[in-house]
Amino acid sequence: MTNVANVLKDKTSISVYTISPEATVLEAITLMAEKGIGALVVTEGEEVAGILSERDYTRKIALMQRKSFDTTVSEIMTAKVLTVSNATTVEECLNLMTDKHLRHLPVVENGKLIGLVSIGDLVKATMEDQKKLIEQLQQYISG
Template identity: 40%
Template sequence: MTIASIIRNKTAGIIKVAPQTTISEVVLVLAQHKIGAVLVMDGPELHGVLSERDIVRAMARQPSGVRPLTAESLMTPARALTSVDATISDAMQMMTDKRVRHLPVLEDGAVIGVVSIGDVVKALLDQQTLEVENMRAYVGAS
């Protein structure tokens, strides 16, 4: 199973913000879409990923407030990317190695979406469930 299968099943398109978007605006986007991270992009160019975790950590460092800061100032640079052809296992390994929870997905060099650790775990569980059901059907037919 590949990342393409996860991207195909996601209903939302790319949720992104511009680098100069304020954290106040980012928080609204996260809440509106019920997501934990957004891509920070300038047109088609990916700058990084901004997650709830990035915002909370900044709040701990700057108790006076982070709302007027920009997405670019708090984002995590895109240090881990995956392609639509990558396997679910490859994505999980990259997330573990790079200690990230969100992977931007590229196809032909362009960002086409993002997968979260939750997406990857769900896909892996779905795959294992299907394999177990197939084995039970095979054993039952024998």
């Protein structure tokens, strides 16, 4: 089975966009809009301090009638971030995402952020694995 290291290697864009916990929510959503992404990893130095997603924004700013320009990222981010490592399998990631209702998982090695995998990245990897398996089985059957 494919692991996170393979998924990161095959990604077309390896950029991980981060933001400081002290940044305003307006800065965060502006960055997400500019980059066309749904989440930012909140970092302090090279360590993951949290994650900020569109879901956090919707539930903690829009629905609570806060203001994006004077609320900090640390006030609305998800602080208890589940992370994975290069060795984590795609299946383990998908199970974790399904169980915890997540769309993004930061990849951490030796306490340092090295990447980010999304549900889309993992579905793509799963489809590739299935395609390869089908090809192998067809070759086996046809001799």
